[in-house]
Amino acid sequence: AGDLMEKPGWIRMSIHPTTTNEEIQYVCESIRAMAQNHTEWALDYKYNPLSNEFIHTDAKPGSLDMVKQWFVL
Structure with missing residues (x-):
């Protein structure tokens, strides 16, 4: 899919x-x-072009997996 940041x-x-x-x-x-x-708030996130996801700079390891589990039926 390429770099979708822009x-x-x-x-x-x-x-x-x-x-x-x-x-x-x-x-x-x-x-x-x-x-x-948006310009100021964007500084709080890192972009991962491989997954096309923005991750908060204070995110704890494993927190993304925890959130994804909230939506598993």
Whole structure:
């Protein structure tokens, strides 16, 4: 797949009818914060081009495996 670090990304977000205005406001504020702080926050992550993953610089060995296990059925 090559180095995808510069590839722009996107997300798909579904808003359920039961989502509150406060929850939507929180999401919008989070997107704004990401747009305003992405350069500074990016310094907290290392990019692995082999796995195309960003790993937090404070990540403990094995923590990624622990998180992946949360989603195993």
